[in-house]
Amino acid sequence: MEFDKELDARGLNCPLPILRAKKTLNELASGQVLKITSTDPGSVKDFAAFAKQTGNELLSSTEAGNEYTFYMKKK
Amino acid sequence: MDDQKKLAIIATKGTLDWAYPPFILASTAAALGYETQIFFTFYGLQLLRKDLSGLKVSPLGNPGMPMKMPFGPKWFKNINWNIPNAVQSIVPFYEDVATSLMKMTIANNGVATIPDLRDLCHEAEVKFIACQMTVELFAFEHSDFIDGVEYGGAATFFEFAGESDICLFI
Numbered sequence: 001m002e003f004d005k006e007l008d009a010r011g012l013n014c015p016l017p018i019l020r021a022k023k024t025l026n027e028l029a030s031g032q033v034l035k036i037t038s039t040d041p042g043s044v045k046d047f048a049a050f051a052k053q054t055g056n057e058l059l060s061s062t063e064a065g066n067e068y069t070f071y072m073k074k075k
Numbered sequence: 076m077d078d079q080k081k082l083a084i085i086a087t088k089g090t091l092d093w094a095y096p097p098f099i100l101a102s103t104a105a106a107l108g109y110e111t112q113i114f115f116t117f118y119g120l121q122l123l124r125k126d127l128s129g130l131k132v133s134p135l136g137n138p139g140m141p142m143k144m145p146f147g148p149k150w151f152k153n154i155n156w157n158i159p160n161a162v163q164s165i166v167p168f169y170e171d172v173a174t175s176l177m178k179m180t181i182a183n184n185g186v187a188t189i190p191d192l193r194d195l196c197h198e199a200e201v202k203f204i205a206c207q208m209t210v211e212l213f214a215f216e217h218s219d220f221i222d223g224v225e226y227g228g229a230a231t232f233f234e235f236a237g238e239s240d241i242c243l244f245i
Binding site: 011012013014015016018019022039040050053054 | 099102103106107108184185186187195199
């Protein structure tokens with residue numbers, strides 16, 4: 001999947017992946033896509049909840065090994 | 076924006092462990108678009124000090140706290156050191172040692188430090204209110220605290236809390 005910016009949140013724990021993602025989304029224009037990689041198992045539910053509450057669209061959420069990848073489209 | 080959700084928190088605890096909930100919830104709420112205020116009162120005022128290095132954690136009289144070592148082989152890390160209160164209370168600098176171990180555990184787990192979380196709250200425009208009555212009660216000076224703190228009393232808290240969607244006492 002194509003993306004405009006990438007955020008490496010690996011090794012970070014709650015709430016840092018969400019806070020960093022929010023900050024990085026601020027640098028994007030509406031419609032642009034942010035790719036986030038994390039190792040926090042809690043981030044799967046957290047990014048879904050973040051998307052639901054902020055209106056940014058979670059395009060995909062996948063797991064491979066102990067890493068989680070999210071693609072989020074800015075509102 | 077009038078339909079913006081609001082979160083009001085009262086922070087009353089002044090230990091390293093209990094410093095986490097208000098700052099984690101406030102920073103996350105701000106990221107979710109909430110307007111957020113924290114009212115710091117009694118021991119919670121410790122969380123507003125310029126120097127946060129005095130925040131400690133005490134396992135004494137805290138049966139809910141697992142006592143595990145943040146270093147060594149896995150079998151060693153898994154041991155829960157069940158030290159009786161009577162022993163904990165007579166060991167000098169026991170809280171300092173427990174606090175150092177806790178900070179090591181925090182770093183090992185990629186958990187943010189309290190100064191970092193507080194800065195993130197500040198950046199996200201979380202409003203900090205210090206209870207003026209307890210500032211005086213404990214003989215603090217405004218200069219002990221970080222810049223940007225407002226000082227007020229219970230009525231100031233209710234002005235915002237009365238319109239909040241979520242209100243937490245921590």
